[in-house]
Amino acid sequence: MNTAIWWIRRDLRLSDNQALAAAMHQASMVIPVFILDPGLLNSPYIGQTRLGFLFDGLCALDADLRRRGSALILREGNPLEVLHTLCLESGAESIFAEADISPYARRRDEQVKRELPLNLLSGVTVHTPEVLRKAEGSPYTVFTPFSRMWCSLPFPGGPLAAPERLPVLPPLPSLGIPAIPRHPADSPFPAGESEAQRRLASFADFTIYRYAEDRSRMDLDGTSGLSPYLRFGMVSARQAAWAARQAEAWAKNAAERQGAETWLNELIWREFYAAILYHFPYVRRLAFRPQLREISWRDAPADFAAWVEGQTGYPVVDAAMRQLQNTGWIHNRARMIAASFLIKDLLIDWRLGECHFMQHLLDGDPAANNGGWQWVAGTGTDAAPYFRVFNPMLQGIKFDPQGAYVRRWVPELTTVPNDFIHAPWKMPADVQRRVGCFIGKDYPAPLVDHALARERALNIYKVKG
C-alpha cells in the first residue's frame, strides 16, 4: 500500500487544497500532519493571540478530518527530523505540502527537499510569484503593471471540492493540541474552515456589492473580515478570487461590479506583496528603497508604549490600537492611520510597529504586514510621495463620521459630543465638565501636536528622500 504524508502548514482546510488532492491522487494512505516548529513558535514575530487562533484552527481541522474517517497527527520539533521519523514509522514514500513564500519557510523546505521526497504545490496565492514576471524575466516592483499581468493570466480552474472520505489512519502517536485561552473567550473570529467558508459566502452574497463605498468606513462592517482565515488557509486565495469573479458576474449594476472588482484588487495586492517578499526577501529587515534606510528614527520607548496601549490622545489611533488588543484585528483604514501616526508623528522606526502588529494580529502575515508598513512609511515599492502623512482628525471625520468606531473602543469618550469626538482636547472646560470627561485625566492629552509633527516628518523625509 502506498503511503503519503500531507504536511499542513498554512493551509488548514480540506477544500481546494492542492497538496491534499495530490497526496490522495498519489497514495491510498494519507497522513495529515502538523508540526509545531520551535523555530517558528519562539520567533519574535508570533504571539499568543495568533498562536491561539492557530490551535483553534487545528482543533477544527482535526474535527473535520475525523468526520471523514481520518485525524490530525500533531508533532513537535525540527520539521526535517519529525518528517524523517514519521516516514520511518508509517512507511510513507512521499510528502505533499503547499509551497510558502517567506524566507524562513523557503529555507526550511529546501532543507527538507534535499533529504526527503517533498512535493510542493501552489495555493498560498492564486498565481505563484515565479510566473508573475515582466517580459524580460525580472519581477515587478510596481503594483499596477503587476495587476495587469495577474489579470491577463488564465484563472487556474475552479476551486477543488473537499474529499468526502479520507483513509482510516494506522495507529500513530500524536500530541494533544495545546490550549491557549482566547482573549476574549468569545472572539469575533472563531477559527476553522467552516466558519471561513460561511463568511466568504455571506460576504460574496451581500457585503461585496457595497465594498467600494464602505470598505474605508471604520464604523461599518464593510470589509470581508477574512484576513485571519486567508492567513491560515482556512479559505484559499483561489476560493476568494473565484467568489469575487462570481460576484462580479452576478452584479446588477456598475456600482456592484465595482465592489467586486475592488475586492479582487485587494486580493491582488495580497499576491503582490507575497511576490515582493519572495523576490526581495531583504524587505523583512530593510527598507525596499535604499535612500530611505538612513532615517534616524527617534528612540522613544514611552511614546511607543503609549501607542501600543492606545493612549496617544488621538481617538482614532487609540481606537485602532485597542481594537487590536481586544480582538487581534484592526480595520484596514485604522491600521494605516495608526501606522502613519507611529512613523510620521512619533518618528519611530516602522519595523517596531511591524513587529508589534505581527505579534498581535490574527492575520499577521510576513508579506502583507511588511508591505503595508513599508507603504505607510514610504520606504516601499510605490512612488512614495514624501508628503503622505495621515491627519488623524481628518481621517476620523471622513471615515468615522459619527465617532461610533472611536466610542466602541475608547469608552471614556462615549459622552464626548460629535463635534469633538476626533479632537477631544478642543473641548472647552465647561463642555468637559458637562460630559464628565476631563482631558489629561479621563483621557490623555495629545502626545504630540500633529501639525508640528507633520512638519518635522516632512523635513526629515525631504532631506533623506
Place this chain on the structure above:
DNA sequence: TTTTGAGTTGTTCGA
C-alpha cells in the same frame, strides 16, 4: 537605447 506616461488608499491652501 531612448522616450514617454504613470505611479492605492493624502493634506493643505487659496480661490
Place this chain on the structure above:
DNA sequence: GTCGAACAACTCAAA
C-alpha cells in the same frame, strides 16, 4: 462648503 493645484523628484514599465 467645494474644488483644483501644489507638494519633488524619481523610477518603473513598456513602447
